Amino acid sequence: MKKTNVPKITSLDYAILGLINQEPLTGYGIRKQFETTAIGNYSSSPGAVYPALDRLKKSGLVIKSLLKNQNKEKFSCTPKGKDTLKKWLLQPVEINDIAKNLDELLLKFAFMDKLLTKGQKLDFLKSFQNQLKIYLEELKAFHTQEGAGIPLNARLAFEHGLVCYSATYKWCKNAINTIRNHQEK
Amino acid sequence: MKKTNVPKITSLDYAILGLINQEPLTGYGIRKQFETTAIGNYSSSPGAVYPALDRLKKSGLVIKSLLKNQNKEKFSCTPKGKDTLKKWLLQPVEINDIAKNLDELLLKFAFMDKLLTKGQKLDFLKSFQNQLKIYLEELKAFHTQEGAGIPLNARLAFEHGLVCYSATYKWCKNAINTIRNHQEK
DNA sequence: GTCGACATGTAAATTGTTACATGATTTA
DNA sequence: TAAATCATGTAACAATTTACATGTCGAC
Secondary structure, three states, X not given: OOOOOOOOOOHHHHHHHHHHHHOOEOHHHHHHHHHHOOOOOOOXXXXXXXXXXXXXXXXXXXXXXEOOOOOOEEXXXXXXXXXXXXXXXXXXXXXXXHHHOHHHHHHHHXXXXXXXXXXXHHHHHHHHHHHHHHHHHHHHHHHHHHHHHOOHHHHHHHHHHHHHHHHXXXXXXXXXXXXXXXXXX | OOOOOOOOOOHHHHHHHHHHHHOOEOHHHHHHHHHHOOOOOOOXXXXXXXXXXXXXXXXXXXXXXXXXXXXXXXXXXXXXXXXXXXXXXXXXXXXXXXXXXXXXXXXXXXXXXXXXXXXXXXHHHHHHHHHXXXXXXXXXXXXXXXXXXXXXXXXXXXXXXXXXHHHHHHHHHHHHXXXXXXXXX
């Protein structure tokens, strides 16, 4: 069977795509975002960002062009790039994302702003909440069954996971209400 | 100047070191820990774990040997390995760790159990709490100053950070009390 | 006796880190 | 005008991903 040679898109690629979809940026601007903001754990090193931009440019997902009212060349999404981003945002939330990629889920949510409808955002949050509930129940079950046998430090570290995921769950409920009551322009 | 050729220890290396310090494991056992437990985001792929074990073996930090009462060869820490682990655990908590490496800090805390004294654990937690406080204040300041101008989704995602770090702060206070009141054997 | 879990590894390709290099532009 | 920041890159190296490969052992 022929190998489909669609180059894979890394999570750094998606993060860049999401950033420049909000606002066109230079490579340097992207690096600064990763370096100085709480956007997640993406590499801001030139050796990671510039090659990533090359990948995205070659795949036709971004272009570097002169913006109106500015005499600086900046990267922005092509329609194909926007589409790719959208597909990524619409991927179903899986329990594994909850356990291993929570930051990415939050970044996705932040990027949804102008790209998805209110209904799609709510679907995402509800699915997020469901998976969170399942995961939290797993954690709690483990805690009650095995908690007593675990050394103190490890148990406390585990409980940190519990309180954080509980906080995330509460956040999720609140976010659903906020989005639901928000006027769609 | 001569380059000191001390091979660098990756965070995967430290995670492995901490795991087998608690209990000797086979390479496969280590992989399963990373795969199935909420221990953090370490690669469980054989292409990551086995080379890491080779590195650690070459550096004299771990050995594979027959355990008493078991006829299986498992990896465990050498005294040098234990020492390296201890030094890692004793590194001061920096604000950057809070922002970008929270999971690693919690893993460190879990690994401290039999390796550090009560006093050292409390120092770690107090320092953790201090840095958390500083970071939280930064986040809150940003939120009150810029919060209104940020698109809804991004603002909510930011607020998720706030609630999680607040929960971590509370956890930290509780952990200090728990450790403080715990009888040292 | 076969299926799944245990167990260890390797090879190729990709990705990321670290460090260097260069030059423009802004600001004090 | 010197320093800091903006801006883009490369080269060498290290690490990880993905996929393959092999074999043992216990359970059903």
